[in-house]
Amino acid sequence: MTKELLERLRVNDVRFASRLMSDVENNVQSKDMNDLLYAHSLKAVRIGITGPPGAGKSTLIDQLIDQFRKDGKTIGVVTVDPTSPFSGGSLLGDRIRMSQHTLDKGVFVRSMGSRGMIGGLARKSHLLGEVLACTGKDYILFETIGVGQAETEIIQNVDITIVVLVPEAGDEVQFMKAGPIEVADLFVVNKCDRDGAERVSELLSEYLQDGKEKGDNVPEIFLTSSTSGHGIEDLHEKALTLIERFKSSGELELRRERQYLKRVQGALRDELVAQFWNGQPELDMDAEITALRRAKKSPFTAAKYLVDSLNK
Ligand SMILES: Nc1nc2c(ncn2[C@@H]2O[C@H](COP(=O)(O)OP(=O)(O)O)[C@@H](O)[C@H]2O)c(=O)[nH]1
Ligand SMILES: [Mg+2]
Structure with a gap:
């Protein structure tokens, strides 16, 4: 095809x-x-x-x-x-x-x-x-x-x-x-x-x-x-x-090289985010996030905790 x-x-x-x-x-x-x-x-x-x-x-x-x-x-x-x-x-x-x-x-x-x-x-x-x-x-x-x-x-x-x-x-x-x-x-x-x-x-x-x-x-x-x-x-x-x-x-070649890098960076960001959200269906993200908020964890700590829990 x-x-x-x-x-x-x-x-x-x-x-x-x-x-x-x-x-x-x-x-x-x-x-x-x-x-x-x-x-x-x-x-x-x-x-x-x-x-x-x-x-x-x-x-x-x-x-x-x-x-x-x-x-x-x-x-x-x-x-x-x-x-x-x-x-x-x-x-x-x-x-x-x-x-x-x-x-x-x-x-x-x-x-x-x-x-x-x-x-x-x-x-x-x-x-x-x-x-x-x-x-x-x-x-x-x-x-x-x-x-x-x-x-x-x-x-x-x-x-x-x-x-x-x-x-x-x-x-x-x-x-x-x-x-x-x-x-x-x-x-x-x-x-x-x-x-x-x-x-x-x-x-x-x-x-x-x-x-x-x-x-x-x-x-x-x-x-x-x-x-x-x-x-x-x-x-x-x-x-x-x-x-x-x-x-x-x-200069054109140099610019193309930079473009490629930028596109990879963008794609990487999208890919990682997608993998994160799809990565662990058994984890109830909404409930986890609510619990973290109630526990007064900062959003940074919350994000780190969620990423870490995926890698376990
Ligand atoms: N007077 C004048 N009007 C222009 C010129 N270029 C575009 N326009 C008018 O400005 C308006 C917006 O043009 P458009 O090409 O759609 O702008 P864009 O939103 O930047 O794409 C239109 O009504 C055009 O006819 C120009 O050089 N002189
Ligand atoms: Mg236009």
């Missing part, structure tokens, strides 16, 4: 890939395929696009897809926006904003639905990216709002990160709302058709200069307008140059 699976992905069987991604989201995909997906997904370059909701990430990605396609490159997109299941609008919005590519077999956009949010958001988005990579996509773009633990874990698994800000992000506090700006390889001040974009770019530049350690490269800042297309070509070109530089300097 697994060989056939890989082959159907390799020939870009879109319906098959969609179904597989739904299985991933629903947590019903077979564990056996993890190795296969991982091993065959390493050629694709992962790009994180992160920034606050409404900054124009989806619109920007739509424009970037145009640039990549002109270059003959194929693109997978995984959008992860935890606000969408509640607002209902954003998910649909992502689809619409990238809709001009729906008939193009060289582009596949997957918005992670509310089901994906339950359990292992980061793990699932990694897997979705791997499925897309196995369909032969050259670049996998991850759209995230960049805050929270799961989102951070997603960004830790990309090869380069573009942080998107808007002209209203006029001070340090606002920069922070864009998520972890220290992960940025490139900055974009989008909506530069509105007032204040240059000023934000200057402030950001000063902020980055102040914070830089000796010898650090300061990430470049691009002004774009995703609605008019201004600045997109430049950004695309620079992103490619940076990727090439990372490839030839060994």
